[in-house]
Amino acid sequence: MAEKKIIAVVGATGAQGGGLVQAILSDPSGGFSARALTRDVNSDKAKELAKLGAEVVAADIDDVESLKSAFKGAYAGYCVTFFWAHFSPEKEIAEATTMAQAAKHNGLQHVIWSTLEDTRKWVPLTDNRMPTLMGKYKVPHFDGKGEANAQFTSLGLPVTLLLTSFYWDNFISFGMGPQKGADGKLAITMPMGSKKLPGIAAGDIGKCAYGIFKKGLELTGKTVGIAGAHLTGTEMAAAFTKALGQEVRYNDVPPEVYRSFGFPGADDLGNMFQFKRDFNEYFCGARNLDTARSLNPSLESFDQWLAGNKNRIPMEGRKAGA
Numbered sequence: 001m002a003e004k005k006i007i008a009v010v011g012a013t014g015a016q017g018g019g020l021v022q023a024i025l026s027d028p029s030g031g032f033s034a035r036a037l038t039r040d041v042n043s044d045k046a047k048e049l050a051k052l053g054a055e056v057v058a059a060d061i062d063d064v065e066s067l068k069s070a071f072k073g074a075y076a077g078y079c080v081t082f083f084w085a086h087f088s089p090e091k092e093i094a095e096a097t098t099m100a101q102a103a104k105h106n107g108l109q110h111v112i113w114s115t116l117e118d119t120r121k122w123v124p125l126t127d128n129r130m131p132t133l134m135g136k137y138k139v140p141h142f143d144g145k146g147e148a149n150a151q152f153t154s155l156g157l158p159v160t161l162l163l164t165s166f167y168w169d170n171f172i173s174f175g176m177g178p179q180k181g182a183d184g185k186l187a188i189t190m191p192m193g194s195k196k197l198p199g200i201a202a203g204d205i206g207k208c209a210y211g212i213f214k215k216g217l218e219l220t221g222k223t224v225g226i227a228g229a230h231l232t233g234t235e236m237a238a239a240f241t242k243a244l245g246q247e248v249r250y251n252d253v254p255p256e257v258y259r260s261f262g263f264p265g266a267d268d269l270g271n272m273f274q275f276k277r278d279f280n281e282y283f284c285g286a287r288n289l290d291t292a293r294s295l296n297p298s299l300e301s302f303d304q305w306l307a308g309n310k311n312r313i314p315m316e317g318r319k320a321g322a
């Protein structure tokens with residue numbers, strides 16, 4: 001039997017990378033093996049991955065030498081950065097540079113870079129519809145990733161740029177789930193007006209990435225955008241109402257109100273939603289549902305995701321998991 005091609009997965013103990021490792025391991029006859037990169041090979045999650053059959057290897061995306069070793073002998077690499085761990089686009093760009101260099105050093109035949117738009121191409125810094133943040137960004141956690149695309153392409157790497165979407169899992173772990181308003185009614189709050197938000201089950205991102213790797217090199221040099229559904233706030237609220245058995249409303253607020261909510265990153269997310277709202281046709285168009293489903297036939301709809309996860313959504317009067 002031919003030797004399996006190794007896919008080295010950054011963020012393997014997290015949402016995106018975890019989905020990819022799971023997809024590789026669930027397809028033993030697919031011709032690929034999973035190399036899970038983690039900073040701590042002794043963590044419970046890392047040990048679990050090893051038990052499931054992944055090769056677990058130590059690497060830190062801030063340390064180019066560790067990445068060079070971790071990518072050695074691999075056929076492909078999945079590259080992702082972790083903005084919310086440090087809130088720095090510059091750090092994301094530096095980390096992308098490190099990953100691209102390590103991929104080049106090892107002659108990887110296929111790289112997926114998990115990216116987002118550099119929104120400044122649509123909203124230049126001179127456009128005052130939204131404030132400029134950190135001196136030179138409109139949506140810092142998007143712009144750094146988009147700017148970092150060049151770190152991969154300029155080295156001539158065989159890269160697929162993967163445009164991801166809003167995780168529905170944010171309703172569980174990012175404080176975006178239904179909250180009771182002053183009127184005592186549950187609502188989800190997003191400054192999207194009546195526009196559609198492309199969303200996805202976080203675990204489906206890695207499964208789509210696996211679909212890209214399985215296509216061979218067909219999608220290198222291409223940008224691929226994915227989502228599980230494009231839904232308005234009203235449509236998501238209706239789905240919540242059905243799944244939870246109690247009314248959930250959609251609370252549309254202006255982006256400036258969202259920016260003023262005061263939690264860390266509220267300004268970044270307020271600008272992000274405004275970008276998605278104001279450039280909605282482009283943004284949804286860049287995240288094709290049929291493409292995502294062809295890469296990952298088990299792609300979840302929002303209703304399916306809610307059915308599997310509604311008990312994990314923290315809401316007043318009920319703890320997550322209760």
Ligand SMILES: NC(=O)c1ccc[n+]([C@@H]2O[C@H](COP(=O)([O-])OP(=O)(O)OC[C@H]3O[C@@H](n4cnc5c(N)ncnc54)[C@H](OP(=O)(O)O)[C@@H]3O)[C@@H](O)[C@H]2O)c1
Nearest residue numbers: 011013014015016038039060061081082083164165166167
């Ligand atoms: N939330 C959303 O809606 C959304 C949508 C699209 C894109 N994104 C983007 O997704 C990215 C995060 O991906 P994710 O959700 O898969 O992350 P995640 O679930 O938070 O996973 C992070 C994993 O990465 C590893 N990690 C963290 N720092 C590392 C480092 N310096 N070197 C190596 N590994 C490191 C950690 O593993 P160890 O501790 O085992 O090392 C951790 O398990 C963010 O940049 C965010 O902007 C988010």
